[in-house]
Amino acid sequence: MWIGGREGSIPLGLFVDPADWWLDLAVGLGAGALLIGVWHLMRRLSGRARELEHRLGRLLGPLEPVEILALALLSGFAEELFFRGAMQGSWGWLPTTVLFALIHTGPGPAYRMWTLFAALAGLVLGGLMLWRECLLAPVVAHVLVNGVNLGRLEPAAQGAARSSPGPGQPGAP
Numbered sequence: 001m002w003i004g005g006r007e008g009s010i011p012l013g014l015f016v017d018p019a020d021w022w023l024d025l026a027v028g029l030g031a032g033a034l035l036i037g038v039w040h041l042m043r044r045l046s047g048r049a050r051e052l053e054h055r056l057g058r059l060l061g062p063l064e065p066v067e068i069l070a071l072a073l074l075s076g077f078a079e080e081l082f083f084r085g086a087m088q089g090s091w092g093w094l095p096t097t098v099l100f101a102l103i104h105t106g107p108g109p110a111y112r113m114w115t116l117f118a119a120l121a122g123l124v125l126g127g128l129m130l131w132r133e134c135l136l137a138p139v140v141a142h143v144l145v146n147g148v149n150l151g152r153l154e155p156a157a158q159g160a161a162r163s164s165p166g167p168g169q170p171g172a173p
Contacts, residue, residue, distance in 0.1 A: 014085055016136045024132050028140025031128055035121050035145045042113060051110040057153035068150045076143035083122070084129040084138050093130060097122035121145065 017024060043049040063071070079100075088096040097119060104118030105111050125138040 013133075014135055015139075017132070017134050020132075021136060024134060024136035025140055027128065027132065028137035029144065031124055031137065032141035032144030032148075035117075035124060035141065036148050038120060039117055039145070039149060042117060046113060048110045049113045052113050053149075053153055055106075055108075055110055060150075060153060063150060063153070065151075068147060071150055072143045072147035076146050077139055080125065080135050080139045080142050084125060085135050088126055088129055093123075093126045097126050100125075 012018075039049070043053065083096055083100050087099070091099075100122035101115050101119035105115045121142075125142060128137040128141065129135065131137075
């Protein structure tokens with residue numbers, strides 16, 4: 001069933017269980033920390049994961065902390081509302097996870113690491129939605145993962161920006 005079903009309204013219970021919001025928050029933080037740990041391990045073991053971070057850092061350029069926070073909040077909330085809030089109820093956990101993984105891809109082998117990580121994250125986030133029956137835990141986990149991982153891109157992007165002198169700086173054309 002899509003968001004709101006036939007009534008056309010979105011129930012508050014889709015987002016938060018007022019009685020157990022603290023549990024959903026804790027579970028979301030724990031799941032986010034677990035996924036960050038998995039990415040850290042992938043990054044240590046695979047040159048392709050490090051290459052992906054470098055490519056994404058160059059693509060996004062330098063990000064201010066407020067931009068990282070805004071991107072993490074917007075993408076985490078919007079993707080969870082769509083995938084877990086709308087699609088998972090209609091398509092099911094596994095098909096939604098596959099689609100979630102497929103939209104997290106790009107050209108070249110390094111992007112396969114992103115797809116693989118998104119598949120694992122989709123399983124975890126979808127499992128949270130099945131277990132807790134509201135979006136708070138998956139949204140918190142997703143925002144945490146995106147925020148930390150976007151923050152990891154910052155130094156590479158800043159370093160690339162600093163290595164190219166700007167107008168009026170020594171070495172500028």
